Amino acid sequence: MYELLMLSALMSRNMSGYKLRIILENAMLPRRKISNGVLYPLLDKLESKGCIGFDEADQGSRGTKIAHITEEGRRYFAELMAKPVAHDAKWDDAYRFKMRGMHYIDSEEQISILQDYRDELAEDLHVYMGVKNHLTDLRDEEGTDTNYYQWQVRSMDFVSTTLKAKVDWLEAQIREIEKMEIVK
Numbered sequence: 001m002y003e004l005l006m007l008s009a010l011m012s013r014n015m016s017g018y019k020l021r022i023i024l025e026n027a028m029l030p031r032r033k034i035s036n037g038v039l040y041p042l043l044d045k046l047e048s049k050g051c052i053g054f055d056e057a058d059q060g061s062r063g064t065k066i067a068h069i070t071e072e073g074r075r076y077f078a079e080l081m082a083k084p085v086a087h088d089a090k091w092d093d094a095y096r097f098k099m100r101g102m103h104y105i106d107s108e109e110q111i112s113i114l115q116d117y118r119d120e121l122a123e124d125l126h127v128y129m130g131v132k133n134h135l136t137d138l139r140d141e142e143g144t145d146t147n148y149y150q151w152q153v154r155s156m157d158f159v160s161t162t163l164k165a166k167v168d169w170l171e172a173q174i175r176e177i178e179k180m181e182i183v184k
Contacts, residue, residue, distance in 0.1 A: 001094050002042050003051075007077040008101030010052060010069040017043060020067065027097060043067065051076050081105050081113070087120065095120075107177050114177075118170040125163040132156035 009015060009023045017039060024034045046052045051073035057064040081101055085094045095117040102110050132153055139149030
């Protein structure tokens with residue numbers, strides 16, 4: 001997942017490790033710090049795969065090295081973009097990371113990724129709505145702690161509203177890409 005984000009960033013321009021760290025930190029939700037213990041082994045791994053190389057920065061930069069993507073890195077980036085996203089604990093991040101590299105792939109691939117993400121979110125939305133309905137039924141039963149269940153329902157409302165907003169946004173992006181393809 002981090003490899004994809006790093007390669008995507010380097011597709012646009014060469015960067016120092018410091019700048020790549022900022023990109024990684026800002027891409028995470030919730031935003032979190034990326035340690036040297038995560039960043040530099042990742043850079044070393046990408047370099048050993050032949051995906052990136054390093055150049056010395058200009059004079060006065062205290063030995064700063066600037067990373068650049070190689071042809072192997074571009075090939076690996078395309079492979080990562082085409083790879084299906086596993087539905088694990090980081091699947092939402094993986095889709096968002098893919099979206100950061102969308103302008104480097106064709107519109108058919110863009111639509112496919114957006115549709116896959118939308119479908120995953122829609123499935124989760126369906127599950128959360130079922131949970132909300134179940135909690136609403138429990139809340140309405142006589143003899144229950146109504147306040148407890150009310151907050152459980154509100155929590156499901158929050159999650160469902162967020163998921164629905166994401167689904168709506170993805171559908172709008174898909175329509176926009178399809179519309180742009182018709183114009184071409």
